[in-house]
Amino acid sequence: FGWPNQGVIRFDGVVLKYREHSAPSLDGVSFESRPCEKIGVVGRTGSGKSSIIAALFRIADISAGEISIDSVNVSRLSLPALRSRLFCIPQDPFLFSGSLRENLDPLGEFREDEIWDALAKVNLETIMRNLGGLEHVVDEGGVNFSVGQKQLICLARAVLHNAKILCIDEATANVDHETDRQVQQTLRMAFKKCTVLTIAHRVQTIMDSDRVLVVNDGTIVEFDTPDNL
Ligand code: ATP
Ligand code: MG
Secondary structure, three states, rough: OOOOOOOOOEEEEEOOOOOOOOOOOEEEEEEOOOOOOOEEEOOOOOHHHHHHHHHHHOOOOEEEEEEEEEOOEHHHOHHHHHHHEEEOOOOOEOOEEHHHHHOOOOOOOOOHHHHHHHHHOOOOOHHHHHHOOOOOOOEEEEOOOOOHHHHHHHHHHHOOOOEEEEEOOOOOOOHHHHHHHHHHHHHHHHOOEEEEEEOOOOHHHHHHHHHHEEEOOOOEEEEEEHOOO
């Protein structure tokens, strides 16, 4: 189905508290993306960067404000509907035990050639053919893959499902230079028509962003192009 179409994310006065009596982790966050915008999210540790993604995916419930994607209030969607259309690449992605095919296409919705096409777009085709193809077994947690490869597998899943919105918590640890280059290239090529929200740890990611969302103490303090910051 067609939603989301533009991939416009809008936060309007969003307040998020993990516990009833704790201080808000998001304290009136408002911003709106443009279609297909590449947004870098920066801020000190504990400032609320991951909470923005948690609120968007409804991993945590917001207590005030509204979050919409293409004018649809996400609180009106069922969780499966919401989470089948948003994609997230965590810092160290978790793969479940099962075949590579099951990890990429858990519901068996796609043809073999569509899956290979997605793997090719993230530069994993050769590696996966050498490992024995789509029936190659992924161990629990994906321990037989590197962090960078797991990120690429998650990206392949997002390509396959024609993601319009992608959130990335950039890896901080041990991604080798070549895999990192492939992840960046994939993001530029395969996700051109996708809104991408990246919690940025690399300076280059910030410089490559259309706009940078600066979070401090649960609020947005700036939202501008990297040149203007
Ligand atoms: P980091 O750069 O360290 O990942 P962050 O900017 O992503 O930090 P958040 O994880 O969004 O920060 O945390 C914002 C605030 O919310 C912090 O005070 C944190 O302790 C609190 N917090 C985050 N997740 C939870 C949780 N699951 N339960 C309770 N408090 C939480
Ligand atoms: Mg975080």
